Amino acid sequence: MIRVVLATCFALIAMPAAAIDIKEVTSPGGIKAWLVQERSIPFAALEIRFKGGASLDPEGKRGAAYLMSGLLDEGAGDLDSTAFALATEELALKFGFDASADGFSISAQFLTENRDASVELLRKAINEPRFDQSAVDRVRGQVLSIIASDEEDPSDIVSRNFAALAHGDHPYGTKIEGTAESVAALTREDLIASHKDLLTRDRMFVGAVGDISEEDLGVILDTLLGSLPATGPEMPEDAPFLLKGGETVVPYNTPQSVARFGHVGIARSDPDFFAAFVMNQVLGSGGFGSRLMDEVREKRGLTYGVYSYIALREHVNLMMGQVSSSNETVAEAISVIRDEWSKMAENGVTEDELSKAKTFLTGAYPLRFDGNARIANILAAMQFDALPIDYIDNRNAQVEAVTLEDIQRVAKRMLKPENLHFVVVGQPVGLDASN
Template structure:
């Protein structure tokens, strides 16, 4: 349940002399977060990535940019919701939501007031494999901002008032999602695919589990997970390597040296070839089809990535779009995408269509999966995919926050500090033979575990 702490400044009273300076700094921070040089120039800046190691041994990747007095940092600790106690899903998510709700000698209100005074942003989030954080600050407030970050990760308070308030918000979100067809489809798919694995548990917990999470659960998760040995950091902005080294030690130096993580096994999805229907009185059925994919570290991941783009990764030129929407008018949107978790690779397709056409949509999507795996794409499709994927890559680097996010993900995926320079060449090098080889390895992907939410005519399952 991601929240940006910066939103809370609206609820804090400032005297007349304080309002304009604070609002001005916040506006500047927002503008700088949204503005950078052109995407192509921003991407070229990332070739100047510096590997920084602090005096205390904490590593970060830095792209120094003095164009604007802004520092953007993204960081992650390995061990997200997969580290939740099996009987209590939602601990990681609730912990992440509470890290900026009071720390050290600052209760929640005082912490948020400090964030607002500094016109900074700080937020935390948990996914299945990591707990992630984000920091935005003006250069002039750098020391104070990193000190607040230090408090958040090393001395969160988990006060009763804050815990109950955020718990209530998490429960409200879960209740809303209990009638949201997309959320229902996703959570059911993972529960069926991984019934005896951490990935089968909902990241944000359940209406039954979240009320049982204790302060001790939060403290134990924090103590076991937030440690220096699994920390990855990416920084973009107006700060030099030596200064960054000092700030890294300021923020993270007091964390434990090593995390205490329970083992998470590699896994393959179960239930492939079956259909599960969740009845819901809505005019359209939401369809989610998932199957086996390739892990990010696999040598054939890039060919599989190109293959997916041709199948359903392109919004308007993919095979699924042409067959499901253009040729038959079954749905407004249809798509496919890869998911590379730490312990499994997955391949998904999805759409929303009239209840009476859900069966047809599932059949056509399955047919297109089988066709591209059996026959492969054409040279024209490959050339068009390469052109789009290489040409659009620069759009991932048009803000400092996006650059930091890309650098962090590259570290998590262990792709190497020169990956940005190599990535387009890897795409360009893909041949039809590479696609056929990847397709052959993905033969089992012709079958899927399908979850349908709605009142699909003629379909039953579960």
């Protein structure tokens, strides 16, 4: 029955963006967090993020952060894997641990009546992971299975090759899961070291939402995080972008080619970011209303899907996209994409396109706030990205403030069709595999 109650909590708690009142809380031990109180249902969610992530994997240890993330709920303190799983189920507690290229995240959702026991179990997972060899070997096997499966996935192959060609020896140049060789060589000591390096108080951001007071949150913060190392290792340098305009073909026996494309983009902190954001809504992220979908799919039938996006990273920012097309038509699809890149760079967008993009972006934004866990995630992400505490209140106004002149300016500055590089996996007709 308790699991049904928790599932109901997940489904019911949602808030309109305008109603979100964020408070900054500082624990007795000096740990800061952002809190949104919602006392109507006895349930709360925590999101904890640490900067660094898989980019902090030491040389030769690629995959350490990813493997470590899969082991924090595989036993902690005096509880082995089975006992930890049983305790989690009995408390109707939901955990999540995840490594990304730039961060490490911990998610937790728990009922108020089980809060103390839930916090204690989470404390053990964060501070006292066991890394039992049996669990390490089992989770390692799961990671190796993922790596082996990805080796035969054209979408993963194109992503892997684009990253390697674009970023070279930087951590961004390899998958966060590592390679079969690097993962097989990881030891328990490597995972302990990764845990120590990634979970540090100097790079930590916390969002909390639900039935919890400021005082109780302060106690929870010190309990969960107060004993973590104060500082972590040096962060990586900025990543290079080594690709110039053109195409690279990766031969692969498949009837349909997959192409990933991109060039240098724009930072989240750039004054022109919102203009670029709205511009891309028109160019490639607007589904069937976007120019790329209209020109590549609707008018020419060259693909089922094509999209572009602004890729924001800690150490490099890119303007990216992807398309799939038959081997016979992918060269034409690439040509059309370059043409649309050029048209947008030269002419910007129309008044009608701008109006529709603003309507969609401002209307869709409140839909993100559809549960305690998602709101907690947003709060932690805002801090991670150095956004102000009133960002939610002002975000739509910043979208509405974008003008045609703003987009024309940023499009000329940002979109460089001559710099677009396409990495194509397949047997494309009309593209030279030697490029």
